[in-house]
Amino acid sequence: MSIEKKHFGLLESGEDASLFILCAGEFRVTLSDYGATLVSVFMPDGRGGRDDVLLGCSTLGGYTGKHPYFGVTVGRFANRIGGSRFSLGGKEYPLFANDGANHLHGGLKGFNTFVWKAESSEGTAGPSVRFSRRSLDGEEGYPGNMDVSVRYTLGKDGALSIAYEAQTDAETVVNLTNHAYFNLRREGSGPILGHELSLACSRYLPVDGGLIPKGEPVAVAGSAFDFTKPKTIGRDIAVAGGYDHCYILDRKAPGLMEFAEVKEPVTGRRMTVATSLPAVQLYSGNFLSGVAGKRGSSYEKHGGFCLETQLFPDSPNKPSYPSCRLLPGQLWAHETVYRFFA
Ligand code: BGC
Numbered sequence: 368m369s370i371e372k373k374h375f376g377l378l379e380s381g382e383d384a385s386l387f388i389l390c391a392g393e394f395r396v397t398l399s400d401y402g403a404t405l406v407s408v409f410m411p412d413g414r415g416g417r418d419d420v421l422l423g424c425s426t427l428g429g430y431t432g433k434h435p436y437f438g439v440t441v442g443r444f445a446n447r448i449g450g451s452r453f454s455l456g457g458k459e460y461p462l463f464a465n466d467g468a469n470h471l472h473g474g475l476k477g478f479n480t481f482v483w484k485a486e487s488s489e490g491t492a493g494p495s496v497r498f499s500r501r502s503l504d505g506e507e508g509y510p511g512n513m514d515v516s517v518r519y520t521l522g523k524d525g526a527l528s529i530a531y532e533a534q535t536d537a538e539t540v541v542n543l544t545n546h547a548y549f550n551l552r553r554e555g556s557g558p559i560l561g562h563e564l565s566l567a568c569s570r571y572l573p574v575d576g577g578l579i580p581k582g583e584p585v586a587v588a589g590s591a592f593d594f595t596k597p598k599t600i601g602r603d604i605a606v607a608g609g610y611d612h613c614y615i616l617d618r619k620a621p622g623l624m625e626f627a628e629v630k631e632p633v634t635g636r637r638m639t640v641a642t643s644l645p646a647v648q649l650y651s652g653n654f655l656s657g658v659a660g661k662r663g664s665s666y667e668k669h670g671g672f673c674l675e676t677q678l679f680p681d682s683p684n685k686p687s688y689p690s691c692r693l694l695p696g697q698l699w700a701h702e703t704v705y706r707f708f709a
Pocket of ligand 1: 435436446472578611648650654675
């Protein structure tokens with residue numbers, strides 16, 4: 368087990384961005400303090416080598432430029448807020464509309480665009496880096512100073528834990544996730560449509576043309592959205608019009624629940640996902656189209672899949688959804704574990 372820190376690059380602001388390389392057992396994960404980002408996930412290939420199964424950029428310039436949120440920490444509010452506004456305590460908060468009329472992934476300068484403070488440590492659970500920052504009152508229109516941290520820990524069994532904490536000094540809304548895109552064959556190896564997915568989610572949220580949930584959850588049974596039994600992501604994708612939907616976990620109790628399993632048939636690689644959050648956005652990389660990737664590769668439509676654990680999209684405007692409100696004195700604490708099996 369080890370952690371190595373390297374220079375990643377210099378930002379226009381003069382700030383330095385670093386990389387943190389965590390090794391545990393046969394797994395190697397790279398993180399950056401720029402955006403508290405997951406940069407690579409190397410898994411054994413069974414022939415003494417390793418493959419990176421995470422889509423991303425090879426340079427800091429890739430991450431500071433326009434990219435589809437590769438591996439970043441998304442906040443203050445992940446996913447969409449309809450009409451780019453919400454009300455809290457009788458006051459309306461307008462937000463930046465960066466996705467048509469809607470607000471997406473925290474707006475113009477979301478959590479992914481800042482250099483976070485980083486502290487690394489090596490404990491019994493494995494090498495770990497904790498990123499933290501203060502999101503100021505009014506940042507991107509959100510009320511309250513919010514202290515937020517994200518701790519990544521890599522276990523030698525291939526379990527990558529991402530643990531979030533947030534606290535505020537005024538009533539606000541919060542929804543944090545990681546926007547990792549995976550391709551278990553190898554990043555840049557083509558579409559993920561042959562990956563087999565199962566989700567312990569018997570309901571999902573149908574959406575309107577702007578991808579805002581229309582209302583109450585609907586049963587997946589008998590539809591293209593049904594992954595309660597394993598099937599390839601590609602099998603019914605044409606019928607679904609590409610997956611970019613929020614699924615609700617079939618929870619029996621609070622705490623970490625393993626809800627997803629993905630198998631890649633060519634390599635035999637597998638991953639599971641567990642979370643303490645109530646929902647997950649299944650995104651099948653529908654909008655990837657000639658996006659510059661690592662080592663000069665280009666990512667095309669369906670070149671990666673995301674399982675973004677989170678609260679429900681547009682929950683600031685949907686009182687019947689699990690609450691995204693955070694009050695002074697409360698601790699927002701959630702954890703997601705991606706576990707990789709070679
Ligand atoms: C959204 C997609 C979006 C992607 C990249 C996902 O979380 O649901 O609609 O294109 O992020 O921004």
